[in-house]
Amino acid sequence: MHSSNHAVLVGLPADLDRATAQVLRARGARVTSSRVEPDGVLRPAPDLFVIGSTAPRPAAAFSDIDPQTWWAEVEGRLSALFALVRAAGRELTGAGGGRIVLVLDARGLAGAAGATVDATVGAAAIALTKSLARELGPAHIAVNAAAVSAPPEPGFTTPTPLHIAETIGFLANPHLPSLTGQIIPCTGGTIRTRP
């Protein structure tokens, strides 16, 4: 079985990047974070990529955003995600397999007023996760995602970065080859539908 030796973290918010590195290092993985080592040498060949696609922006009504700004933001973020995921897929295919964990915006599930950019990018990332799981499965690459950043609700625990990092660590477990194409809402229970 594949062992998770070298994890690469790209595009995560700073607090989640730190927590995820902590969780993975505690399990003995080497961790390279693009935040800490933007030009880090990827040796040994990575067997895990954790890729962030969230970039929360201030709430803004759809009608109030200049159309070109809206488009540029959605296209920019999705293009960046596409490039990262493609590079990760190629790297892992070359290495004989591994895992990809996306961190995406939970507002892509049910939407939210004032968050059309985040919801659009989040939903696209969900569809990408599912298709890549099908496409890369035969290459022994599992692709899953943690959905984050839903608004807190009374009565529910608001997850900390460490909680989310633990879920990322679960999705990254190399002993779970059958876990692929799944999206786990990390919102403390406020989202209870299966994406």
Added chain:
Amino acid sequence: MSTPGRERQGPAPVAVVSGAAAGIGLACVRELRRQGWLVAGCDLRVGDAADLDAVVDVADPLAVARFVDRVGRELGPPVGVLSAAGYVEEIPLDAISGAAFRRMLGVHLGGLHHLTRATLPGMVRGGGGAIVAVASELAIAGGEDAAHYVTAKGALLGLTRALAAELAPDGVRVNVVAPGPTDTAMLAAGTVWRDPAYLATLPTGALVQPEEIALTAAFLLSGRGALTGQVVSPNAGTVI
């Protein structure tokens, strides 16, 4: 609830596992013990892998209540429940008798319901706990010739989500693990599930191993991700 396991201070947390004598339930008993839980197992056949093994029909609420009382006396109050007892029958809709339907519901939904009723007061008093039900990918996507099984497994999802919402303020987390076709005796030799032509259609190309379900259930029971109301499905890519 803090993280159970070996690094945890104080007495080991206690979990109750139904269906503990074989298959997924047995794998869960072994994994939870490995992670530092004290485990009480029950099944229709007596098991031998848990810290306490008993013969219990989970469809019988009184038997479940008596079992949970005994666990409390002998191991301590349970803060974890894993409802794995179950069985499958492949029968076309027309041939499913009322008795077969009621039994299916009694074991799967009744098992979760009775275990939850019996353990919940202690969990709430103790400041929290975790419940995990073993459902099936068929609860998500449906399937042929098992309408009673699919209905019973689907019911687990609804009860879990409602309990998750209702019990979140009490610190009790409730989740489902929904396995895909898993390599246990429940998938009989000669069935489609073991046909190489079928396996070749799976994105991962292989059956799910019971240890994968156990790792998933143990993570959900641990509370490390603060997840509740979730359906986590290691299913080999059958349902994405």
